[in-house]
Amino acid sequence: MFLEIDRVTKIFRLQRRRAVQELRALSEISVSVQEGSFVAICGPSGCGKSTLLRLIHGLQRPDGGEVRVAGKRVSEPTLDRAMVFQHHNLMPWRTVVRNVELGLERSGLSRNAREAKALEWLAKVGLEEFAGYYPAQLSGGMQQRVGLARALTVDPEMLLMDEPFGALDAQTRVVLQGELERIWEADSKTVVFITHDIEEAIFLADRVIVMSARPGRIIADIPVGAARPRGDAWRAAPEFAALKGQIWALLQGTAEMREPTQGAAA
Amino acid sequence: MWTRSRLMGIGLRIVSIAVVLAAWQWYGDDPNNFATPPPSKVFPALWDGLTSGNTLSATGTTLLAVAVGVVISVVFGVAIGFAVALFPWAKNTLDPLIDAAYAMPVTMLIPVIGVYTGLGFRGRVFIVISYVLLVIVISTSTGVRDVPRDLLETGKSFGLKGWALWRAVILPSASSHIASGVASGVARGMRGAVTAELLLIAAGLGGEILRYQALLDTPNMLATILWTLILGYILYAGALALERRALRWRAAEQG
Amino acid sequence: MTDLSDMTNPVPAVTPGPPAAATAPERSLLSVAADNKWVQRLVVWGALLVVYEIAAVAAGPFYLPTIEKILGGFVDIAQQGRIPTLLSSLEHLAAGFGLAVVVGVPVGLAMGRSPVVDAVVGMYVRGLFVTSLAAVLPLLIMLFDVGFRFRLVVVFLFSVFFIIVNTAAGARAVPEQLITTARSFGVSPLRRFTTVVLPSSLPYVIVGLRLGIANAFTGMVLAELWVSTGTGAVLKGLGQNRQLPEFFAFVLLITALAALATFGLRVAERRLMPWAEEVRNVD
Numbered sequence: 162m163f164l165e166i167d168r169v170t171k172i173f174r175l176q177r178r179r180a181v182q183e184l185r186a187l188s189e190i191s192v193s194v195q196e197g198s199f200v201a202i203c204g205p206s207g208c209g210k211s212t213l214l215r216l217i218h219g220l221q222r223p224d225g226g227e228v229r230v231a232g233k234r235v236s237e238p239t240l241d242r243a244m245v246f247q248h249h250n251l252m253p254w255r256t257v258v259r260n261v262e263l264g265l266e267r268s269g270l271s272r273n274a275r276e277a278k279a280l281e282w283l284a285k286v287g288l289e290e291f292a293g294y295y296p297a298q299l300s301g302g303m304q305q306r307v308g309l310a311r312a313l314t315v316d317p318e319m320l321l322m323d324e325p326f327g328a329l330d331a332q333t334r335v336v337l338q339g340e341l342e343r344i345w346e347a348d349s350k351t352v353v354f355i356t357h358d359i360e361e362a363i364f365l366a367d368r369v370i371v372m373s374a375r376p377g378r379i380i381a382d383i384p385v386g387a388a389r390p391r392g393d394a395w396r397a398a399p400e401f402a403a404l405k406g407q408i409w410a411l412l413q414g415t416a417e418m419r420e421p422t423q424g425a426a427a
Numbered sequence: 428m429w430t431r432s433r434l435m436g437i438g439l440r441i442v443s444i445a446v447v448l449a450a451w452q453w454y455g456d457d458p459n460n461f462a463t464p465p466p467s468k469v470f471p472a473l474w475d476g477l478t479s480g481n482t483l484s485a486t487g488t489t490l491l492a493v494a495v496g497v498v499i500s501v502v503f504g505v506a507i508g509f510a511v512a513l514f515p516w517a518k519n520t521l522d523p524l525i526d527a528a529y530a531m532p533v534t535m536l537i538p539v540i541g542v543y544t545g546l547g548f549r550g551r552v553f554i555v556i557s558y559v560l561l562v563i564v565i566s567t568s569t570g571v572r573d574v575p576r577d578l579l580e581t582g583k584s585f586g587l588k589g590w591a592l593w594r595a596v597i598l599p600s601a602s603s604h605i606a607s608g609v610a611s612g613v614a615r616g617m618r619g620a621v622t623a624e625l626l627l628i629a630a631g632l633g634g635e636i637l638r639y640q641a642l643l644d645t646p647n648m649l650a651t652i653l654w655t656l657i658l659g660y661i662l663y664a665g666a667l668a669l670e671r672r673a674l675r676w677r678a679a680e681q682g
Numbered sequence: 683m684t685d686l687s688d689m690t691n692p693v694p695a696v697t698p699g700p701p702a703a704a705t706a707p708e709r710s711l712l713s714v715a716a717d718n719k720w721v722q723r724l725v726v727w728g729a730l731l732v733v734y735e736i737a738a739v740a741a742g743p744f745y746l747p748t749i750e751k752i753l754g755g756f757v758d759i760a761q762q763g764r765i766p767t768l769l770s771s772l773e774h775l776a777a778g779f780g781l782a783v784v785v786g787v788p789v790g791l792a793m794g795r796s797p798v799v800d801a802v803v804g805m806y807v808r809g810l811f812v813t814s815l816a817a818v819l820p821l822l823i824m825l826f827d828v829g830f831r832f833r834l835v836v837v838f839l840f841s842v843f844f845i846i847v848n849t850a851a852g853a854r855a856v857p858e859q860l861i862t863t864a865r866s867f868g869v870s871p872l873r874r875f876t877t878v879v880l881p882s883s884l885p886y887v888i889v890g891l892r893l894g895i896a897n898a899f900t901g902m903v904l905a906e907l908w909v910s911t912g913t914g915a916v917l918k919g920l921g922q923n924r925q926l927p928e929f930f931a932f933v934l935l936i937t938a939l940a941a942l943a944t945f946g947l948r949v950a951e952r953r954l955m956p957w958a959e960e961v962r963n964v965d
Contacts, residue, residue: 220584238584250581254599254676264585266595295676315585432797439801447806462824519719520726526948527941532900535933537907538921542745614812621814626907633817640820652817659813 163196163231163351164217164319170225171212186212188376189226194368196318199345199352201366203359203408209377210355214321217353218242230319240264243312247324249304251296257307258283258292264315282310285344302333306340313344319351326361338364339392346390359412363404364396371411381411464646473650482635482654489620489631492548493662496555497616501609504560508567508605517568525565533557533619537626551623551630558619559612566608570601603674610666617659632658747927755931764916764932771902771913772939774830778837779898785838786845786894787887793846794853795879807850811843815901819908828909833902840901841894848893852886853879885951892947899940 168191173184186209194200202210215221216228219238228235230242238244243264251260261279270278283289286306296304305325312320326334338361345352356362362369363385371381385404387395395401448466455465476482511517511525536557544550574597582596624633632655639648671677715721731749738746747755759765792799793807819836826832856879864874906914913936920929 218584220580238586240586244581244584246577246581248577250577252578252581252596252599254603254674263582263587263595267586267591297676311585436797436801439798440805443802443805462821516722516726519722524727526944527937530896530899530940530944531933531937532896532903532940534900534903534907535917535936538918539926539929542921542924542926618814618816622816622904625816625819626904636817636820640824645824648820652821655817656809656813660809663812 164192164194164353165229166190166192166213166217166226167229168226169213169216169223169228171209171216171221172224185376187216187223188378190377190379191226192370192379192382194351194353196351197349198368199354199366200368200370201354201356201362202370202372203356203362203412204372204377205374205412206357208372208374210372211323213377214244214323214353214355217319218244218321220244240267240315241317242319242321243315243317244321244323245305245308245312245325247327249296249301249308251304251307251311253296255296256292257288257294257296257299260296260307261311261314263311268315279310279314282314283307285313286310286340300333301329302337305329305337309341309344317350319353320345322352322354324355324357327356327358334358334361341365342389342391359405359408360396360401363401363408364391369404369408371408381408383408462645464649468646469649469653472646473654476647476650476654482632482651485632485635485651486654486658487631489617489624489633492551492555492620492623492631493613493616496552496619497559497609497612499552500556500559500563500612500616504563504608504612505567505605507560508564509571511564512568512571525561529561529565534622534626537623540627546628548630550627551620554623554627555616555619558615558622562612562615563605563608566604566611567601570604570608571597573604574600603677606670606673610663610670613666614659614663617662621655621659743926744924745926747930751927752930752934755925755927755929756935758928759931759935762928767916768913768932768935771906774833774912775837775898775902778834778901779841779895781834782838782842782845782894782898783891786842786890787849790846790849790887790890791853791879791883794850794883800850804850807843807846810839811847815839816904819904823908828911832909833905833912836905837898837901840904841898844894844897845887845890848890849883849887852883852890855886856882884954888947888951888954892944892951895943895947896940899936899943903936 168189169187170185170189171187173186175182175184190213192200202213204210212221216223217230217235219228219235219242222236251257252263255263258276258279261283262275265275265278268275280289280292283292286309288303288306288310291299291303296307299307305328308325326337329337342365354362354365366385369381369383369385370379371383372378373380383404387398387400451463452465452467454460455463455468473482511521514521533554537554540550540553544553578596578600579592582592587595620631621633624631625637628634629637632651635651636648636655639645639651734746735749738748743751789803789807793804794800818839822832822835826835860878860882861874864878869877903914903917906912907918908914910918913932917929917932919925920932
């Protein structure tokens, strides 16, 4: 397995006035992800999914268990894994193209080479005209696309996406979902995608993992077998609605258990 | 651009200035109000002072002290500010001291400055530094501490560590705060210089004001005071303009 | 992996006896002590005092009095009757600052809410706010003569602009949605003012007061140095006679008062308005 999350636990300690409060964010989570698959993690706010993503990336360390990528334990962020954040987190003082170059600054490439690569990826997200603009001059959707280009420019093996479209309006979200699907089709990286938008998860992923509220545990692991490339036809399909209903019920916490729908395991 | 409200704004300002000038003229014409000569006497005096070079040379003396004091304050202030921001115990130990020092009326030190620096250029520069240094320290340390966590995380996420992280994220983010601090510092430096010239050793513009006061030459005194006030404002406006140019991206954020 | 029983138990159970890898490591006494505020202060302030003492001994009594001399200076000041002088100066300070508040807050609110007021008065306020008011002192002396009024006016001028500018910033920063919401619920303009604009501007007003009081102290000292009365005269005398221990002691005393006033306002800021985030100073 390419990505292995092995009984991972994460506890946050918050300094209150008198005492230290312990918050158990994740409790013995175990997941295995195959290389090249697109996994979505769905769950209520505060269930620890962002924390899990940061543990996979290496920005934080687990308090129990470990995360392994290609057999090696993850201990710090390397450029094999690139992250796209919910808030674009672009450096406001850099132009768009310089922002996209951020990940390349440790790579030893020359200035021209870095810029060329950045422009190449900006073109793939359709923003090459805006290379010289500042982030504040772009719309929310464009800013997120720059964030995506930035992550893809470092040519990572794994793409980690933390509710990247969560701050955008519904229409932009749908457009960007389509674009992400198209880009991923061309390159098939391993993607771990966090969202609380069920439709987004079902549209994009091969597999939807449903998490419970804090402390985060995995409630369900549902394969999504729709053929790719996926377009609007998939959104309209009855299986789509059935999956949506199933996941929604799980998130609601109803006791009813349903058989996962058909489809090859991811 | 030339909307009604903008025109009204400009009109109001013009009317306001006209009213103030008229009232001043009326008040100053009264021979009982010796201390406040009217604009009709003050503006010509101002013009004479400028064209004769008197006022300008005094201005140069004052500005020199300001420039030297501000530069020294920035160099040391930024360094100290970084040190404070990076010292983990600073919040409990140094911050209270800095806040107390900031509250201190530095003018108090004037009677004793002569002991350490002598009366003269060095003394005036020292007073300027005492007005400016702390502001630079505070804005630098705040700037470094207040780097948005998200941006730091993003930098780390792309493998930036140590000096690379500083150069890519922390320094550019802090520079915004520091630039504001320097602009404030320039205004404060001017205030310090004039205060020193009035109380420590008569020189520059402060010295001119004192000279005219001693001669009871109120038109020239008022003209010089007016010039000093205007100069202070121009200096600050200039510093702000430079700050905005250096941080063009901020304009994009607000624009 | 799929633990469905959790679905019926939405409340997470507290796991007794956490797994071994998840306990917090025992911290050494030293590291716990180092986190204590007062231990840190003891170490750092103690170190600073030691450094000063060494410098004082090295520089000699002509330049830097040692700490024990400074402590003696405090005693001397009390015995020489300087304290009543200080108190009298503080009275002027309070009067001038009080006036500045009474005038400054309404003007600031007006400037912030009314574009007309801002156009008419704003440029003078902003201009005078930035420049060296000290330059005006020779003029003020001629107008007000030496005495209570002069010192009052100086303190007033030094503090009022900080109050006006910050109050105006606060009044301007009231989120328009709050006002629109109040209006849509039929709240009268007066009540909108008292229940929306005032509380919303309050943090900024307090910041203005905090900066204003610090500058009020500056104005007080400046005025008194200028006319050689009160505390200023004391400082001048001590400085010229090179009575450094008493001078340092007096300076420390005044600094402590100014710092206390500022600190008090900061505490008020935090207590009265727990909902206000750190407000950016207009300085």
